[in-house]
Amino acid sequence: MAIQPKKHDMPVQDAKQRAKNFNEVALGYTDEIAVAEAARCLNCKNRPCVEGCPVNIRIPDFITKVKHGDFEGAYDIISESSSLPAVCGRVCPQETQCESKCTLGIKFEPVGIGRLERFVADYHNSNFTGETTVPQSNGHRVAVVGSGPSGLACAGDLAKKGYKVTIFEALHLAGGVLVYGIPEFRLPKEIVAKEVDGLRKLGVDVQTNVVIGKTLTVDELFGMGYEAVFIGSGAGLPRFMGIPGESLKGVYSANEFLTRSNLMKAYSGHSKTPIMHAKRVAVVGGGNVAMDAARTALRLGAEKVYIVYRRSMEEIPARREEVEHARDEGIQFEILRNPVEILGYNNPENKRDPANGFVKGIKLIKCELGEPDARGRRRPVEIPDSEYVMDVDCVIMSIGTSPNPLIKNTTEGLVVNSHGGIVVEEATGKTSKEGVYAGGDAVTGAATVILAMGAGKTAARAIDEYISRKNKKGEQAAE
Amino acid sequence: MYKIVRKRVLNPTVTMMDIDAPLVAAKALAGQFIILRVNDDSERIPLTVAGYDRVKGTVRIIFQVVGESTMSLNDKQEGDFICDFVGPLGRPTETAGIKKVCIVGGGVGCAIALPVAQRFKELGAEVHSIIGFRNKDLVILEDEFKACSDKLTIVTDDGSYGTKGVVTMPLKQDIESGERYDLVMAIGPVIMMKFVVETTRPYNIPTTVSMNPIMIDGTGMCGGCRLTVGGKTKFACVDGPDFNGFEVDFDEAMLRSTMYADFEKREREEYCNLFKKEVR
Numbered sequence: 001m002a003i004q005p006k007k008h009d010m011p012v013q014d015a016k017q018r019a020k021n022f023n024e025v026a027l028g029y030t031d032e033i034a035v036a037e038a039a040r041c042l043n044c045k046n047r048p049c050v051e052g053c054p055v056n057i058r059i060p061d062f063i064t065k066v067k068h069g070d071f072e073g074a075y076d077i078i079s080e081s082s083s084l085p086a087v088c089g090r091v092c093p094q095e096t097q098c099e100s101k102c103t104l105g106i107k108f109e110p111v112g113i114g115r116l117e118r119f120v121a122d123y124h125n126s127n128f129t130g131e132t133t134v135p136q137s138n139g140h141r142v143a144v145v146g147s148g149p150s151g152l153a154c155a156g157d158l159a160k161k162g163y164k165v166t167i168f169e170a171l172h173l174a175g176g177v178l179v180y181g182i183p184e185f186r187l188p189k190e191i192v193a194k195e196v197d198g199l200r201k202l203g204v205d206v207q208t209n210v211v212i213g214k215t216l217t218v219d220e221l222f223g224m225g226y227e228a229v230f231i232g233s234g235a236g237l238p239r240f241m242g243i244p245g246e247s248l249k250g251v252y253s254a255n256e257f258l259t260r261s262n263l264m265k266a267y268s269g270h271s272k273t274p275i276m277h278a279k280r281v282a283v284v285g286g287g288n289v290a291m292d293a294a295r296t297a298l299r300l301g302a303e304k305v306y307i308v309y310r311r312s313m314e315e316i317p318a319r320r321e322e323v324e325h326a327r328d329e330g331i332q333f334e335i336l337r338n339p340v341e342i343l344g345y346n347n348p349e350n351k352r353d354p355a356n357g358f359v360k361g362i363k364l365i366k367c368e369l370g371e372p373d374a375r376g377r378r379r380p381v382e383i384p385d386s387e388y389v390m391d392v393d394c395v396i397m398s399i400g401t402s403p404n405p406l407i408k409n410t411t412e413g414l415v416v417n418s419h420g421g422i423v424v425e426e427a428t429g430k431t432s433k434e435g436v437y438a439g440g441d442a443v444t445g446a447a448t449v450i451l452a453m454g455a456g457k458t459a460a461r462a463i464d465e466y467i468s469r470k471n472k473k474g475e476q477a478a479e
Numbered sequence: 480m481y482k483i484v485r486k487r488v489l490n491p492t493v494t495m496m497d498i499d500a501p502l503v504a505a506k507a508l509a510g511q512f513i514i515l516r517v518n519d520d521s522e523r524i525p526l527t528v529a530g531y532d533r534v535k536g537t538v539r540i541i542f543q544v545v546g547e548s549t550m551s552l553n554d555k556q557e558g559d560f561i562c563d564f565v566g567p568l569g570r571p572t573e574t575a576g577i578k579k580v581c582i583v584g585g586g587v588g589c590a591i592a593l594p595v596a597q598r599f600k601e602l603g604a605e606v607h608s609i610i611g612f613r614n615k616d617l618v619i620l621e622d623e624f625k626a627c628s629d630k631l632t633i634v635t636d637d638g639s640y641g642t643k644g645v646v647t648m649p650l651k652q653d654i655e656s657g658e659r660y661d662l663v664m665a666i667g668p669v670i671m672m673k674f675v676v677e678t679t680r681p682y683n684i685p686t687t688v689s690m691n692p693i694m695i696d697g698t699g700m701c702g703g704c705r706l707t708v709g710g711k712t713k714f715a716c717v718d719g720p721d722f723n724g725f726e727v728d729f730d731e732a733m734l735r736s737t738m739y740a741d742f743e744k745r746e747r748e749e750y751c752n753l754f755k756k757e758v759r
Contacts, residue, residue, distance in 0.1 A: 170565065170696070170698045171696060171698075172516055172523070172562070172563040172565070180696075180700070208563070209563050209564065209565035210502065210565070211565060211566075211568065211698055214506070214566065214567060214568055214698075215502050215503065215506065215565070215566065215567070216502065234700075236699055236700065237699050237700070237702060237714060237717070238700075238701070238702035240702075240705075240712055242712070246712070247705070247707055247728075247731050247734075247735060249734065249735060249737070249738040250738075252703075253701060253702035253703075255700055255701045255702055256695060256701040256702050256703040259695050259696060259700070259701045260695065264522065264523070264695065265520070270520070271520060271522075272520060272521050272522045272547055272548060272746065273522045273523075273695075274739040274742035274743070274746075276738075354737075354740070354741075356734070357734040357735075357737070404698070404699045404700070404717070405699065405717060406698065406699060406717065
């Protein structure tokens with residue numbers, strides 16, 4: 001049988017329709033499509049895809065199970081390496097990871113590994129009826145700070161080993177960026193809630209409304225009897241550009257805009273948290289968060305949404321699928337443009353005009369690509385005298401974050417780098433402070449869900465070794 | 480869930496509550512704030528800590544009933560629960576080296592000014608308090624201020640109680656009559672804090688203001704509470720809420736605080752109508 005050169009298409013909601021609702025865009029493979037897509041895998045000997053996966057899922061093995069219709073078997077294989085398959089199958093940048101290495105991809109389109117992962121996880125979530133077995137307790141307690149991808153992964157792995165784990169979450173809802181950042185149409189919150197429930201079933205205690213660094217400090221956690229602490233507190237304060245007009249009404253950070261819409265449910269229309277329903281929106285930045293903000297603005301009723309990005313489409317850092325979905329929905333890409341000023345409305349005749357102080361436009365300057373920077377990306381160079389004004393009533397800054405200072409400022413002996421990220425030993429997640437481990441955006445700065453999850457798993461292994469070793473030593477000393 | 484262990488109506492629009500929150504009560508210091516959510520669909524609202532009892536494990540909040548969220552909070556009674564209560568957030572008021580301080584409070588801001596005054600008193604500083612209200616009916620916490628102040632001046636806009644006028648008048652008089660304050664601490668409406676700063680600036684008296692911008696997470700994630708201080712972007716939730724008054728861009732802060740004025744008005748009206756229906 002000849003190999004089908006293209007990936008099986010992902011069934012999606014119609015672009016026109018979905019631009020007006022918050023339901024999930026990608027609908028997922030059916031059993032038949034999944035089996036057919038799995039059959040495209042060559043099951044090649046050197047398995048490059050496994051190397052391309054940050055957590056080294058045994059990809060060809062799970063795909064073989066799918067091919068034979070053993071979806072639960074496939075799930076078991078993925079579970080060995082991943083704590084959040086339903087999440088990662090949706091939000092991983094597969095095109096730069098596993099799928100970029102796929103042997104089939106040399107001649108044709110690579111196997112749709114991400115889509116298959118998602119299919120397997122969704123199948124398990126809606127069909128699995130077995131009971132979760134609560135592991136035998138080993139009597140040791142570990143504290144996990146933050147309930148985002150790294151914290152959930154770390155807590156899950158430790159709980160499975162018999163540790164009594166408490167997750168401390170600053171917000172009122174567990175899930176971190178999965179609930180406040182990534183929108184419903186890309187990652188339904190039901191899936192995140194299921195993951196958190198799964199941890200609770202394993203005996204993990206989730207304490208919301210506790211800010212480590214404020215309500216309790218890391219040192220106090222040790223005093224409370226926790227033998228190790230994992231810090232997965234995520235990225236921090238949003239960055240702004242420092243251009244005039246950023247304090248005008250109608251200028252948001254992407255974090256604020258998305259938090260209002262996602263966590264506070266402003267998108268649902270019957271939330272008590274307000275959000276601006278702007279007509280013309282400029283989102284500054286080219287990452288996944290920028291795509292999420294732009295598509296959220298569109299769904300909230302914007303007529304025109306622009307992505308303003310200073311490099312070209314080649315360099316845009318967002319997942320390819322998000323860029324394509326955004327385009328299909330009608331988001332306009334203003335590439336090779338950099339904002340120089342945000343303009344506000346001001347009625348000189350009437351100081352009490354309610355429109356005063358709101359955004360009315362954004363001044364952009366055209367750019368061209370120059371020499372590559374330290375990371376090999378070509379640097380944008382502004383073209384003199386090329387400024388022009390675009391009419392918008394809302395600007396969303398999505399240009400990254402700088403680390404949150406709360407834990408650093410209250411934890412003696414915790415070394416951070418010049419950017420404020422926590423310094424760790426890469427192979428273990430071990431920090432400069434004994435018994436303290438860290439991972440995810442708190443270490444790396446803004447990165448991906450899968451990298452954070454991987455870091456959480458790595459730290460869980462290291463914490464298990466640390467506590468086992470310490471107790472062995474204790475026993476020897478007692479003898 | 481967090482239990483309301485005590486509720487007291489201070490004046491027709493201002494209510495005091497003690498909330499059972501032992502972890503917050505153990506750590507709270509004057510100048511810090513908490514964030515609460517009344518019900519599962521409510522907003523997160525920041526309120527500055529108005530007091531705490533480390534033994535009982537309670538935190539005191541005092542709030543003005545202004546919008547939908549504070550209305551629904553005010554509907555709760557002793558023994559009821561609120562959904563979320565997190566803190567203490569922000570940095571406590573800096574008290575080091577202050578021997579003589581003037582606390583200036585305006586309206587419901589006095590609720591926040593009180594624990595600051597008490598803290599300075601506790602640390603042995605000489606405390607002068609100037610508190611201002613629109614009229615006699617709105618005066619709150621007079622006895623409490625008396626107890627912790629070496630000198631207390633009360634002003635009302637209409638002269639129905641204390642001296643007629645605004646807080647900056649007695650402040651200016653005191654300074655001109657030779658009072659030497661190490662610090663003036665202003666807590667109240669932004670416009671009041673702006674004018675306190677304008678009063679102290681010519682005399683170069685260090686002046687701290689407590690800012691209360693719109694906030695969501697309160698932990699340094701969303702950036703909604705940003706202010707321009709000394710020409711730089713600062714976040715009230717992690718860098719404040721106290722700032723050097725001489726450096727704060729008050730006009731910008733006032734403008735930003737009205738971002739959702741329309742929405743708030745609509746919500747308030749809806750809530751009131753709902754209430755009217757229930758009464759009938």
